[in-house]
Amino acid sequence: MTEPGAPRARSRSDLRRQRRPRSHRCWDHLLLAPLWPKHDANLGTLLRTCDAVGACLVVPREAWVRRAVEKGNTLRRRSCVHRVPDPLRWLEAQRRAGSRLLAVELADEAIRLGDLPAARQRTVVLLGHESDGVPPEALALADDVVEIPMIGTGLSLNVAVAGSLVAYKLAGML
Numbered sequence: 001m002t003e004p005g006a007p008r009a010r011s012r013s014d015l016r017r018q019r020r021p022r023s024h025r026c027w028d029h030l031l032l033a034p035l036w037p038k039h040d041a042n043l044g045t046l047l048r049t050c051d052a053v054g055a056c057l058v059v060p061r062e063a064w065v066r067r068a069v070e071k072g073n074t075l076r077r078r079s080c081v082h083r084v085p086d087p088l089r090w091l092e093a094q095r096r097a098g099s100r101l102l103a104v105e106l107a108d109e110a111i112r113l114g115d116l117p118a119a120r121q122r123t124v125v126l127l128g129h130e131s132d133g134v135p136p137e138a139l140a141l142a143d144d145v146v147e148i149p150m151i152g153t154g155l156s157l158n159v160a161v162a163g164s165l166v167a168y169k170l171a172g173m174l
């Protein structure tokens, strides 16, 4: 028997009532951009984070990436996914149009995650390749870089974990 006043996990129907009844077409405020992906599982994880925080996913227009995103969409609902043929040119265009480019990377001069304010303007969040990180040409375009502090032995976090933490902070939900 449950103790009176003990925490109770909400049921699926409670959760369903609190969520949106249907997908949002395009949020166009926060865009998570794993533009140099290597592992398909990370794309599915990032897609779920996008749905949770109200962000769009931006991926390169490649056949395997399309399949990976479709397979990883365990929500079985349409999510906002932008597919770009040339990531660097797309980033340059976003910058020219006035969006803030925020790279998530272990870098000198980076902002620490705890000091990152919620996004006040349209923000593109650059996430690096699982082995090679964010390419230097893309890092050079970034307005800011954010780093998630670590005290363990690993050199870096999984890219989907790193992207999800930053997305929650930018969405003002942490």
Ligand SMILES: C[S@@+](CC[C@H](N)C(=O)[O-])C[C@H]1O[C@@H](n2cnc3c(N)ncnc32)[C@H](O)[C@@H]1O
Pocket (backbone or CB within 6 Å): 104, 105, 106, 126, 127, 128, 129, 130, 131, 132, 133, 134, 146, 147, 148, 149, 150, 155, 156, 157, 158, 159, 160, 162, 163
């Ligand atoms: C596995 S890491 C890449 C590590 C790669 N060996 C390197 O040296 O750049 C993949 C991506 O996850 C993100 N990432 C992982 N850990 C991070 C951290 N602690 N702070 C900021 N970004 C991180 C970055 O976008 C990074 O490019």
